[in-house]
Amino acid sequence: MESHLEKRLEEQGYTDINPLPEQTQPPEQRSRFSPINQRRLQNFKANKRGFWSFWIFMVLFVVTLFAEFIANDKPILVSYKGEILAPVFVDYPEEKFGGFLAITDYRDPFIQEEIERDGWMLWPPIRYSYRTVNNEIPVPAPAPPSWTMDKQERCSRYTEGVNDPNCTLGNWNWLGTDDQGRDVVARVIYGFRISVLFGLALTIASSIIGIAAGAVQGYYGGWVDLGFQRFIEIWTAVPTLYLILIVSSVLAPGFWILFSILLAFSWVALVGVVRAEFLRGRNFEYISAARALGVSNSVIMWRHLLPNAMVATLTFMPFILNGSISTLTALDFLGFGLPPGSASLGELLAQGKNNLQAPWLGISGFVVLSVMLSLLIFTGEAIRDAFDPRKSFE
């Protein structure tokens, strides 16, 4: 009864019981956002947890986008014989520094000595990339975090022991190494990046397809709608996981193959909501008015109906993103995901499961995944609440 009444009050326009005074703002000072979007933004900011989650996530995301500058087995800048080189961007052949490999191994003490003699090197804070094998770990891989060992032990495998110039903070394995001697921190940073990028790409692509499909169904209705709906029902009944298993036994599953298979099934997520919004919206009077003006169907769908459907879509998006990331992780965990050697959180979890004696593997993977997914869920919740019409009209 109460909520019904509230709704009725809203419908009757009691929300603008005090309509805005005649000239609230001069036109030129008006914000880009319509007032309702401003209120949504305020609602979003008012949700402290979601707001902070959003910013923390954005910072982590932007930082990991520049992962090559944080964790890499190449220096960021090298000055050699008066020449400034940027190994991060360019693969220099080793003969430039007097070696013979096609690509310079900057971790090789010989190359380091050669460069140091005629210039300097600027290393990233972590001197491992996601696929760099640390050959100097003092114990068999997986090696525990460096801070669990004393200096003596840490430097035992370097040629000059404690005095070796390479036994520095930059060569620490802060979270230990995995069972192939690769640095966990580096793998986590790159894994975070690829997870989020994969998730974002999948979310955006499936949203575009889903919105387009839902829009067409909802707007035209009738046989188009009926046919499409039955097709989707059959399509969603296809077991995605088996399909991926089958395909990965034929093709080597790379980023784009995985992406395409998952996309083929994930676009249906948004069709339902968008279709419902368009079905509802196409009978609005302003749609009739636009039709009476002679506006074409595609323009009506784009300009008049899509903004209505965007609220539902934006509300769903963070959760679809979360789902995409979890799917990728799950596939990696099972070994059907990204090709072997890729930085992947799922693979890290799988290693954790196989090496229970090395808890830093499982714990690191778990913490990173759960923090990432929680941040996204909190952000998603805040967005959902911000778009809640009951809140934005209050």
Place this chain on the structure above:
Amino acid sequence: MTNENKRLLDVKDLSIAFKQGEQENLAVDKISFHIDRGETLALVGESGSGKSISALSVLKLLPYPAASHPSGTIEFDGKELISATDGDMRKVRGNRISMIFQEPMTSLNPVHTVEKQISEILKVHRGLGETSARARVLELLTQVGIPEPETRLQSYPHQLSGGQRQRVMIAMALANEPDLLIADEPTTALDVTVQAQILKLLKELQQRTGMAMLFITHDLGIVRKISDRVCVMNKGKIVEHGPVEDIFERPTHAYTQHLLAAEPKGEPPLSDESKPIVVKTDDLKVWFPIKRGFLRRTVGHVKAVDGIDIAVREGQTLGIVGESGSGKTTLGLAILRMIASQGAITYDGQPINDFSWKQMRPLRRHMQIVFQDPFGALSPRMSVSDIVGEGLKVHYPQMSEADRDRKVAQSLEEVGLDASTRFRYPHEFSGGQRQRISIARAMVLEPKFVMLDEPTSALDMSVQAQVVDLLRDLQKAHGLAYLFISHDLKVVRALANDVIVMKQGKVVEAGHADAIFDNPQTDYTKALMAAAFKMEAVENGIVSM
């Protein structure tokens, strides 16, 4: 009976404030009124005047804590209600004070039967058992004039007509013989003929049960018909109160005088047979097929529009009147080729009934629509300048940005809006202003023919009069041909020179407006006239319940 005992509801210095973000807005400012037993008090005012929320606050049905009462007391039968607990309020609600809402469609729960909805209240407040509750429900349904109540017990709300739904609402409200009935615009959503019946019913029921009524309305005709005393509200204040005759005969406050003077007035254009015909139909039919069975075979048709001939001339207005469901709007939409139809339609001598959507496009700028609902007809996400300019973008794609802007501004000025407001969004405008925007959107294309689909019925009385004047001025200035669809005969009388009366898709009566208004021939037209102008229900000639 002592004076103390006679007084049923006493509201003193009541204020209502709404919290909007950080700030509090005062919606009702220290109003006082009282209702005696058996008396009807009308709260009159335009939308946004605070009349409905004042009534809701008597039952404490506002969205607390967003709403609050900075001051005031509400005393009901000697008991203070503002400080009453929720438990106490529940004993009052639906028992001693009941309420009827405006929209019979949404006030009833669509998933419960009529019997269940009415008997629920009886069970809650009186603890009646299944059989005794059913007996009482039947008694109530008979009381509110539902024919064959036994067969209606198991009906769902969607199986009832609007009038019947409102009767069920009234039956629910009366179930526990309340001392006070609050009626919040109970007839606004109904046809005039049904409105007259409902008013008559309420009056009869009041005489029989001796309950008091708080009647909220914007329609002065109803006030005059039904109430004993009136409070006129404006911007959250009661500006004038007194017995009905005093207020109507000798209004003292300027706002009351303004309200009383707000009836749509003025003369329609004179009928002139020599003017060229703009739009003409010949035996126009819109039949919706009824399909049954697995193979969806067509077993019959709903004849929404069934063989109508009309002719609209330049600078003239054809009014179409009739109850809801009579096919008025369908006819208008068919003429504009928005829905499929059979029969000839000509525009400017050119047959357009076989035109495809593409072929119609260049004609759309000559044939425009203004819709009823000023809230629904404007996209809430577009600025006014985008809304008005949209048609220009379609029909004059080569027009420059500056030219279009100038044209939009001009059109807004023409309908009486400040052109500098064109960057605002629709929700920042009042209902009347929004309707002006709708009109501007149609007029900016310089059409020759405009279909006006109840353009005034969602507006306040005084705004109605302004919009009618505006439409007449525009017609005079541009020689527009209007097809004016309305159930409000007062407005039709002020605008149309020819009228057709529709009933169930057919023309019942057609001719010059004067002839039809002054000397209606059929019973149906007579009933419409009586209901519209005198608010009286005529027993014969009425179609709907």
